Amino acid sequence: MMRDEGGTAAVTTLVMLPLLLIVLVGVLELGALRAVAYRATAAADLATIVAVGDQDQAELVRTGMLRLAPDAADTAREYFARNLSASTPVLAASAETIAASADVATFPTAPSFDPRTGARYDRPTVRLIAAVPVRTPGFAALLLPGVTTLTIRSASSPR
Amino acid sequence: MKQRAAMLATAFTLFSSVSADARDPFSDESRSLPPIVEQSDDAVAFVVPAGLYYVTDTYVGNVVATSGATTTYSTTTVRESTGTYARVIDAVDTGSSSAFDGASFNGRGALTDGRALAGTYYENFVLTTNGYVPVSIVFFQDDSESRRRASAPSPSPAPSAPVATSVPGGGALASRGAVTPAPSFKPTTPTTPIVPVAPKLRAGVALAPHGATLDSAEVLRGRLVHFWPRAFANDVAVPIRSWRLVSVQPDRISANSGNNEPLAAQWIQMPASGVRWSLRFEIFTELAPRERLEAEISITVRSPALID
Numbered sequence: 045m046m047r048d049e050g051g052t053a054a055v056t057t058l059v060m061l062p063l064l065l066i067v068l069v070g071v072l073e074l075g076a077l078r079a080v081a082y083r084a085t086a087a088a089d090l091a092t093i094v095a096v097g098d099q100d101q102a103e104l105v106r107t108g109m110l111r112l113a114p115d116a117a118d119t120a121r122e123y124f125a126r127n128l129s130a131s132t133p134v135l136a137a138s139a140e141t142i143a144a145s146a147d148v149a150t151f152p153t154a155p156s157f158d159p160r161t162g163a164r165y166d167r168p169t170v171r172l173i174a175a176v177p178v179r180t181p182g183f184a185a186l187l188l189p190g191v192t193t194l195t196i197r198s199a200s201s202p203r
Numbered sequence: 204m205k206q207r208a209a210m211l212a213t214a215f216t217l218f219s220s221v222s223a224d225a226r227d228p229f230s231d232e233s234r235s236l237p238p239i240v241e242q243s244d245d246a247v248a249f250v251v252p253a254g255l256y257y258v259t260d261t262y263v264g265n266v267v268a269t270s271g272a273t274t275t276y277s278t279t280t281v282r283e284s285t286g287t288y289a290r291v292i293d294a295v296d297t298g299s300s301s302a303f304d305g306a307s308f309n310g311r312g313a314l315t316d317g318r319a320l321a322g323t324y325y326e327n328f329v330l331t332t333n334g335y336v337p338v339s340i341v342f343f344q345d346d347s348e349s350r351r352r353a354s355a356p357s358p359s360p361a362p363s364a365p366v367a368t369s370v371p372g373g374g375a376l377a378s379r380g381a382v383t384p385a386p387s388f389k390p391t392t393p394t395t396p397i398v399p400v401a402p403k404l405r406a407g408v409a410l411a412p413h414g415a416t417l418d419s420a421e422v423l424r425g426r427l428v429h430f431w432p433r434a435f436a437n438d439v440a441v442p443i444r445s446w447r448l449v450s451v452q453p454d455r456i457s458a459n460s461g462n463n464e465p466l467a468a469q470w471i472q473m474p475a476s477g478v479r480w481s482l483r484f485e486i487f488t489e490l491a492p493r494e495r496l497e498a499e500i501s502i503t504v505r506s507p508a509l510i511d
Contacts, residue, residue: 064212065211093507097507104420105414107417108418108421110423163510199509200507201508201510202423202507203506203508
């Protein structure tokens with residue numbers, strides 16, 4: 045009787061262990077991916093906020109109104125790359141490459157509509173949409189894609 | 204078997220871990236901001252002649268007054284602002300020549316011995332949209348002489364009180380009994396430039412030294428903004444003598460009052476919804492130092508924020 049129970053436990057462990065490992069790896073990789081997504085989103089948020097703070101001084105002097113600087117998109121792209129560089133070890137591409145391929149749009153006047161998202165902006169706005177490829181070795185070990193692409197979006201305006 | 208499985212799981216966990224380095228979002232704060240480029244787009248700004256002031260006493264005529272043996276040459280004025288400006292261009296002593304001799308509309312008189320009178324040359328200006336235009340030169344005489352009455356054959360009469368006769372036409376008459384002859388110059392009608400309407404003064408606030416005045420402005424929270432009180436006479440910029448902030452103050456300001464420097468202001472707190480702040484200045488100009496001007500600019504404080 046005892047020998048039968050011990051054998052059952054051994055078989056059960058042998059069968060369940062791979063399954064447990066798969067679940068464990070999946071959970072860990074999803075958690076890591078979520079952390080990277082948060083950091084990439086924060087990088088985009090900070091970049092658009094910095095770009096909004098980059099105002100056209102000449103226009104402000106002339107009209108007293110806040111207007112985005114002509115290079116606001118470049119500013120957003122630059123700071124997105126800077127902020128994203130902290131996550132370089134887990135990215136499948138360089139931060140500069142990701143920032144360069146990001147879709148950064150500025151809407152200097154308001155109200156305006158974003159043709160890509162359909163959003164309506166009541167203030168001068170900087171919007172950033174980027175595809176961030178992330179290495180997922182855990183998924184690769186499970187025969188899933190080794191790179192997972194996150195799509196992040198951020199928009200800021202002076203309010 | 205269980206130990207191996209546990210060891211394998213532990214090893215996998217360790218090797219698949221991801222570093223969690225955090226980025227310091229304030230690491231770039233020490234980076235200096237680019238300097239603000241001052242705009243010089245004021246089309247009416249021009250150079251103000253040195254020493255220029257607003258005329259509050261207008262020339263009326265020359266006066267020759269005799270008291271005993273002393274003859275005084277002076278100039279009468281009337282307390283009146285004709286909207287003109289003037290500056291001193293030369294001050295001459297008795298007998299000395301000046302580059303402006305003959306250039307003044309009222310001429311320069313002479314003493315009894317023929318020496319030219321002492322006094323001051325003023326150049327008059329009128330303010331136009333093209334700037335300060337010189338229109339005339341006037342000489343304000345300020346001299347005196349004493350003469351011995353050696354030729355009096357009889358006891359001299361009692362000294363009379365000083366009698367001064369001023370001719371509105373700009374000429375001067377010697378008092379009766381005085382030995383001073385009439386001045387050598389011809390009395391002329393005063394043609395002091397007179398602008399019938401005094402310049403219309405107004406004040407405003409700009410965001411640059413020569414920037415356009417604004418009724419309202421948007422500022423970013425925490426951003427240091429410079430406000431330049433400006434004054435205009437007939438829409439022509441005039442120098443500011445002093446300004447004073449008379450409204451509710453921002454969170455941080457450079458000064459409550461000043462002269463040529465701007466007010467640097469910074470808002471840290473956001474206003475309540477729908478509330479607009481304003482900055483109100485009291486301004487005095489060089490042209491009308493006693494005339495108080497007011498300028499106000501409405502402020503809307505905004506802060507960069509994410510859009511959901």
